[in-house]
Amino acid sequence: MLKKIVLAIVAVLFLTAGILSTDKAVAAEEDKLKVAFALLWTIDDQGWTTSHYHGIQKLEEKLGDKITISYTEKVLAADAERVFRNYAQQGYDIIFGTTFEHMDPLLNVAKDYPDIKFEHCSGFKSAPNMRNYFERMYQGEYLAGYMAGLMGFKKVGTVATQPIPEPIRGINAFTIGLKKGLDEIGADYDEDKLNTVVWLKAWRDVVNETTLAETLIARKHDLIRQMADTPDSAAAACAAGVPAIGYGEDAAQYGATCALVSTTFNWGQYYIKAVEQVLDGTWNNTPYWGGMEDDGILMSSFNESVPEEVKAKVMAEHEKLARGEDTIFAGPLYDQKGNVLYKEGEQATDKDLLTMRVLVKGVSGKIPQ
Amino acid sequence: MIRLVKKSEVTRYSGLNSVAIAGFIAFGTGCIIFGLLGVNPLTAYTVMFKGVFGSFHSFSEVLVKATPLTFTGLAVAVAAVMMLWNIGAEGQLVWGGIFAAGTALFLLPEAQPYMLIPAVLVTAAFGGMLWALIPGVLKARFQVNEILTTLLLNYVAIIYMEHLFYGPWRDPAGFGFPGTAQLPEAAHLLRFLGTRIHLGFPLAMLCAVGLFFLLNKSSWGYKVRVIGKEQKAASYAGFNVTGKTLAVMAISGALAGMAGMAEVCGIHYRLQTGLAVGYGYDGIIVAWLAGLNPLFVPLTAVLLGALFVGGEQLQSVLGLPSTISLILEAALLFGLFAGKAMQQYRLVFIRSDSIPERSPAGRPE
Numbered sequence: 001m002l003k004k005i006v007l008a009i010v011a012v013l014f015l016t017a018g019i020l021s022t023d024k025a026v027a028a029e030e031d032k033l034k035v036a037f038a039l040l041w042t043i044d045d046q047g048w049t050t051s052h053y054h055g056i057q058k059l060e061e062k063l064g065d066k067i068t069i070s071y072t073e074k075v076l077a078a079d080a081e082r083v084f085r086n087y088a089q090q091g092y093d094i095i096f097g098t099t100f101e102h103m104d105p106l107l108n109v110a111k112d113y114p115d116i117k118f119e120h121c122s123g124f125k126s127a128p129n130m131r132n133y134f135e136r137m138y139q140g141e142y143l144a145g146y147m148a149g150l151m152g153f154k155k156v157g158t159v160a161t162q163p164i165p166e167p168i169r170g171i172n173a174f175t176i177g178l179k180k181g182l183d184e185i186g187a188d189y190d191e192d193k194l195n196t197v198v199w200l201k202a203w204r205d206v207v208n209e210t211t212l213a214e215t216l217i218a219r220k221h222d223l224i225r226q227m228a229d230t231p232d233s234a235a236a237a238c239a240a241g242v243p244a245i246g247y248g249e250d251a252a253q254y255g256a257t258c259a260l261v262s263t264t265f266n267w268g269q270y271y272i273k274a275v276e277q278v279l280d281g282t283w284n285n286t287p288y289w290g291g292m293e294d295d296g297i298l299m300s301s302f303n304e305s306v307p308e309e310v311k312a313k314v315m316a317e318h319e320k321l322a323r324g325e326d327t328i329f330a331g332p333l334y335d336q337k338g339n340v341l342y343k344e345g346e347q348a349t350d351k352d353l354l355t356m357r358v359l360v361k362g363v364s365g366k367i368p369q
Numbered sequence: 370m371i372r373l374v375k376k377s378e379v380t381r382y383s384g385l386n387s388v389a390i391a392g393f394i395a396f397g398t399g400c401i402i403f404g405l406l407g408v409n410p411l412t413a414y415t416v417m418f419k420g421v422f423g424s425f426h427s428f429s430e431v432l433v434k435a436t437p438l439t440f441t442g443l444a445v446a447v448a449a450v451m452m453l454w455n456i457g458a459e460g461q462l463v464w465g466g467i468f469a470a471g472t473a474l475f476l477l478p479e480a481q482p483y484m485l486i487p488a489v490l491v492t493a494a495f496g497g498m499l500w501a502l503i504p505g506v507l508k509a510r511f512q513v514n515e516i517l518t519t520l521l522l523n524y525v526a527i528i529y530m531e532h533l534f535y536g537p538w539r540d541p542a543g544f545g546f547p548g549t550a551q552l553p554e555a556a557h558l559l560r561f562l563g564t565r566i567h568l569g570f571p572l573a574m575l576c577a578v579g580l581f582f583l584l585n586k587s588s589w590g591y592k593v594r595v596i597g598k599e600q601k602a603a604s605y606a607g608f609n610v611t612g613k614t615l616a617v618m619a620i621s622g623a624l625a626g627m628a629g630m631a632e633v634c635g636i637h638y639r640l641q642t643g644l645a646v647g648y649g650y651d652g653i654i655v656a657w658l659a660g661l662n663p664l665f666v667p668l669t670a671v672l673l674g675a676l677f678v679g680g681e682q683l684q685s686v687l688g689l690p691s692t693i694s695l696i697l698e699a700a701l702l703f704g705l706f707a708g709k710a711m712q713q714y715r716l717v718f719i720r721s722d723s724i725p726e727r728s729p730a731g732r733p734e
Contacts, residue, residue: 042691072684073691077643078636081565082430083681089426100546101643124544163535164545201535201547355544369536 033094035059035275036087037071038080040099041204047229047248048203049073051265052098052121054249058268063275080105088113094278096271097121099203106130117283119274122166124354126285133270136291137166138173138353139321140263142328143299143314144245145174145195147261148223149181150310153243154189157216158197158225159209159233163367165356167227171197173328174225175362184313192336196221197365200228209233217242223260231256243305250300262300269295289350292321329353334361373714387708388658388669394704395697402696408687420682421675429564434674435667436566436635437462439573440628441652442659442666443580444497448621449661450584451597451613457504457519458625459649460526461497465626466633467530468496470549470640473556474538482555486568489556489634490627497626498619500526505618509611515618527645534640548641558635569631573667576624580663593617625649654702673698 043053053071060069070092075083080102087095088109094117097106103123110118110130118130126132148156156178161167175195182189196219198212209228213236216224224237224244234244234256246252246262270288277283290296299318302311331342335358342348348356359367400410421431441458448455455461469489476492477485504518533549540550558568584590593613596603604610632644655673659665680694 036685070685070688072681076646077641078632078646079681082433082678083685085426086681086685089424101641104638162547164547168545201531357545 033067033275033279034090034092035067035069035094035096036092037069037096037098038075038083038087038102039071039073040075041229042073043071045204045229046231046254048265049098049229051248052267055265055267055271059271059275062268062272063279066279067275075099075102077101077105081108084109084118085112088116092116094119094275094283117278126287128285131274131283131285131287133274133288134166135265135267135270135296136289136326137263137265137297138169138328139291139326140297140299141170142173142177143318143321144225144261144263145177145179146181146317147177147302147306147310147314148174148245149178149183149187150185150313151260151306152182152185152187153178153223154182154187154194155221156195156223156225157213157219157221158195158227159212159216160197160199160227161203161229162201163199165354168359168367169353169356170227171195171363172356172360175360176328176333179362191362193364194362195225195364197359197363199365199368201368202228204229206230206232210236213237214240226251226256226259231259234259243303246300252300252303258303259300260303260306264298264300266295266298291326292318293324295322335359336361336363336366372717372719373710374717376713376715387660387705388665388672390708390711391658391701391704392672394707395700398700399693399697402693403689406689408689413683413687413689416682416686417676417679420679420686426564427678429562429566431671431674431678432570433565433567433636434677435670436569436573436631437628437648438651438655438670438673439577439667440569440624440631441648442655442670443573443576443652443663444621444624444628444649445652445656446659446661446663446666447580447584447624448617449597449656451593451617452600453508453614453617453621454516455501455504455519455618455621455625456516456653457501457522457649458621458628458652459645459647460519460523461500461622461625462629462632462649463523463526463530463645464496464500465493465629466640466644467533467629468626469493469556469630469633470538470552473552473634474549478553480555485553485555486558486634489630490572493626493630493633494623495626497622497624497629499622501618501622501625502615505615505622508618509614523645523649530640530644531642534642538640540639549639551638552634556634557638558631560635565636567631567635569627569635572627573631573670576627577663577667580620580624584663625652628652651698654698654705657705658701673701676701 037056039049039052041049043049056069056071072083084095084106096119098121100122103120103125106118106120107125107127107130110127114129120130120132122134123132158171160171178194200208209230209232213224213233217237217240224233224242226234226244226247229248231246231251231254234246234251237244238256238258244256244259246256246259249264250262251259329348331346332344333342335341338361403410403413420427422428441462444458445455469492472489472492473485477488503522504515507513507518508515535547538549540548560567592608596608596610596613600610628648633640651673655666655669658669676697677694683689683693684691
């Protein structure tokens with residue numbers, strides 16, 4: 001009896017599945033260039049991975065007739081080498097690793113496949129066939145801080161991610177912009193406590209993002225700066241009636257409607273460039289670190305509560321950055337204790353920025369050791 | 370009208386049968402999900418099958434996955450035989466990793482492989498053992514429920530590990546990125562045949578065989594199994610339950626610690642984010658699918674490993690979401706429960722006209 005029932009159920013399952021399905025097996029055409037991406041999380045994470053996925057979509061739109069694209073989600077450290085090797089064995093021509101932990105596995109596989117191009121986002125190790133790429137998010141941070149300063153926010157709370165150079169650079173740029181904005185409107189402020197930083201020690205941690213944002217709001221911070229991959233700290237600010245600034249993707253599109261603006265990645269322009277270089281044979285391993293001059297970093301549309309004259313000033317500063325005039329980390333610049341980091345006339349080099357381990361004056365809180 | 374009726378006698382299925390039932394239900398669930406996603410289930414399963422058996426390299430990756438799963442599966446199984454629930458294999462795995470990395474980086478950084486490899490093995494097992502003995506002692510001495518303590522200690526272990534690689538153990542040459550420096554090469558487990566299969570794999574197999582003999586062929590193992598079946602009777606027979614609880618938890622923790630060592634010294638070569646990815650919890654499924662038989666644990670670990678590796682292909686080849694392999698894993702677990710239920714209950718079909726009229730109070734007669 002039981003056997004018959006089981007058999008009947010299986011038969012029904014197969015029939016249902018058969019009716020519902022229309023076979024969409026992908027048959028890769030041999031003459032197309034094959035492009036592969038390994039992603040940190042799922043494509044609907046509303047932040048980091050979503051921004052890369054949007055880049056992949058742009059690439060598909062632009063070059064879809066010349067290439068086939070494949071991607072794998074949730075590629076964690078222990079699995080990364082398998083995923084990369086798999087793509088390499090299937091004859092992919094260019095393979096992207098999109099998070100820091102992909103660096104060593106990518107390098108291992110790159111050594112075994114000298115004819116395949118490898119691209120690593122956010123790292124520092126390279127090979128003749130492996131290039132590093134990143135966008136200058138700190139430029140967006142600077143503009144967002146400048147906007148906040150012009151609007152008179154002077155007790156910002158930042159929910160920061162990993163205490164490593166990339167977020168540190170962003171926090172500093174934001175604070176430099178904030179100070180510039182406040183100076184321009186002639187506001188009074190406590191110059192040691194413009195921007196208070198708390199750390200998630202993770203790229204995404206939905207529970208802690210909310211808790212830390214709520215703690216900052218309870219301490220009367222007037223603006224929440226989201227830095228995590230997910231918009232939950234911005235959403236927590238909205239729920240408490242405090243404005244926020246989004247990161248990575250436009251936080252307002254994911255429910256954090258109080259976001260005054262979001263600083264967003266535009267990976268698509270780089271992916272198109274990199275793949276075109278492979279197509280026309282001009283690819284080389286010179287690291288790419290682009291920003292607003294390439295539209296690699298974009299500001300989302302502003303919230304309607306941002307005054308027109310503030311928008312105009314921010315966009316004027318945006319113009320300068322888009323022309324390649326990046327003087328954000330120009331002296332005089334001081335650390336938290338007031339020691340000179342860069343004298344008048346000096347400026348941080350790219351190497352300084354990439355290894356930055358110090359917070360500037362105006363930031364309250366320290367880098368966890 | 371269908372009713373579940375308790376059987377007068379429990380049907381015993383062999384371990385293989387319960388895997389078959391669980392696999393069957395997972396397979397069926399997969400068919401529905403694939404169908405809903407607009408992919409022919411046959412195509413999807415073919416892709417998964419090719420992803421696992423398609424090449425020597427892909428199958429080698431299944432064995433790579435099966436290595437930590439075997440260790441954690443054994444860890445859960447040995448405790449469960451005595452009806453102890455070790456949900457803490459994840460935390461014990463982390464401590465195994467911490468001890469292994471600490472030994473290789475700081476204790477014996479200059480040692481030769483013949484010295485260092487045994488040293489990381491022993492210290493990792495020791496680390497896992499220490500962590501498991503906390504709930505072990507609490508259980509044996511104070512009757513504290515081990516399900517809660519083992520589970521909650523996982524989070525403590527993970528946070529402590531993060532503290533180490535963000536803080537005092539961070540790679541000084543790593544630009545502040547989280548993670549320790551790479552372990553010295555002497556601590557890297559030997560890899561075989563140009564794949565990522567490493568020394569941890571044969572070691573896991575040895576542990577499975579050793580545990581089988583310990584549990585089934587020794588008087589100590591006999592006592593552990595009796596305690597698991599009927600603790601009161603065992604106490605009455607004069608078995609030392611407290612001592613056995615401690616010993617079993619120690620062995621369980623040591624096995625989970627070996628999983629951490631295998632991952633750190635065999636795959637990652639450093640302590641970093643991505644060590645605690647749930648192998649400790651997957652071990653629960655592995656152990657119960659194997660019917661708690663140590664000899665079957667490697668097989669079910671390979672099965673689960675194949676599911677993960679094959680599931681990855683669904684994404685890269687068919688563009689399906691990565692969460693599918695998690696759904697299939699969950700279906701396996703539910704299938705297992707269904708199999709257990711079928712041992713104790715049977716389905717009875719009752720014609721609706723034979724259902725007794727309800728009494729005015731609304732209760733069936």
